[in-house]
Amino acid sequence: MSELCLVPIGSLPPQALEWIENAAADWFPLPTRRLPAIAIPDRAYDARRGQYQSLEFMKTLAQCAPRDAFRVLGITDVDLSIPMLSFLFGQAQFDGPIAVVSLCRLHQEFYGLPAQEALLRERTVKEVLHELGHTFGLVHCSDSTCAMSLATHIELVDSKTEKYCARCGTQLAQRFARNGGV
């Protein structure tokens, strides 16, 4: 089964999975499948930092993924981090099957501003394309408008577009072509 499995972790904005499905259909020749939502892993919470350890999310996704899943993308609305970094928009197994995206810092409300659903959708799509790109072996791109460019703060997410640049897009297409569609 060559599917992209979407796994909600905790509660999500109502349209989030639909946004992701639509974006994935534009770029990846894979059917998507929604898996049942799972609870936020208990071990992930870092009380000192008030954040969640991203690696625990990745481990949980690896455990709950169907054995034949091609790519597994976890989506959460809580704030992720790793010990070294103060936060993450998302994390992926480089050239591997698991990735996670956090919508927490994609909300305008996080920055004390009024909610904007359209902007949240755009940002979600950009970060999903970014992390899935990593799972297919793409590295950060120097084109700041490409979904694969590194965003270390929200303004950089906003300066990206909801697409891969020609070079990254071609690399992705070649990757699929080499694997006979998947």
Next chain:
Amino acid sequence: MKKHWPILVVDDEEVMCESMAAWLREDGYRVDTAPDGQKALELARAADYAICFVDLKMPGGMDGIETMMEIHRIRPDASIIIITAYATVDTAIQAMKEGAQEYIVKPCNPQEISMLVSRILKLKKLQSENAILRKKLARQYKHHDIITKNPRMDEILALTQDVASLRSTVLIRGESGTGKELVARAVHFSGNRADKPFIAVSCAALTETLLESELFGYEKGAFTGAAGQAKGKFEVADGGTIFLDEIGDISPKLQADLLRVLQERRFYRVGGTQEVEVDVRVIAATNKNLAEEVQQGRFREDLYYRLNVIEIQLPPLRERREDIPLLAEHFVQRISSELGKDVAGISADALKVLIAYDWPGNVRELENVIERAIVTCRNGSLESADFSWLHRDANQAQDWEVPDVPLGELERRAIVAALERKHGNVKEASSALGIDRSTLYDKLKRYEISH
């Protein structure tokens, strides 16, 4: 590009190591991790890390500062970034005094770490470019050593310009010391690969297995002592030119390997299973007659034709004697300046001696002879007396022309000459002739030579 700057993360907390490594890998870096100082040193011995992130506090064994100092001992060019918590910032500052390039307090903002890594690598790139440019300048200086007013050499220099920007293989033939490598450099530095590496390999200097790993690199464990992966000269020369000197001396196996690289532009490292693709221009040189080697079955015909796309035949110095004064003046200027000796030039008489000599070692021999004369000369310019030893050597060399006489007569003359040179001293004469005294006495008797 980023793959050329490997990074090491050293931390006793696995989650810290792995998450940091994963984040950097997404940025395109090759990242290794080590849970303690000992493992870090083991890895640093095998790989040339550009940056090492080292946690300050590691319980048991070596702490961060000790680890940093040991890594620096093995890899002085590695930039160490100390990772610390707020509580230990003072110690981190101490670490910087001991040689750490930076310290970061965890957790830090992704932007901070991203900028830190790119700033360090930018500096390293500049340093590396600076080193390349310095070498290039030095090489260009050498390039000017091609000094000539000989029509054949002029044609050759024009040809080097014409073929400089092509990727075609060049085969340079010429006696030892005629400047084959200089011409190869001239081809490289005149073309569109000039800002890429020029790598010279002397094929005759190494055994087959050493040359194989030298050219193609090897993987960890490919043979005893292969502690880590190593790039071969073909990989190092990627984008540039590889100069294979004494190509006529390579083994049949390497001839086959080289043919494959020339045909397919790809190869395997020794012990490797993944193909490495390179864009390298090959310039080969030999003082052998390769066509004859092919006829004798010692050199592959298909490789010969692959190499011999553009052939440059360098004349020996004795066939371009008009260049001897120019070259001699040039070497006098350069070598006297390098040696710090105040030698202004070379006299007309001295030049006559140099022009008359046959230069079996060609331009290299001329350079060495000038250097020897500058070292020993006591005047402000080089006189014929400064080359009297050369004249004598030349005459001695002429003495070696074998006269058309019976062998016994030849031996008799050699004995007489030795006795004359040693003023009749039989002990010294026998020693010079390489025989013992009683044998010399026997021969004196046989040839009826009185002394």
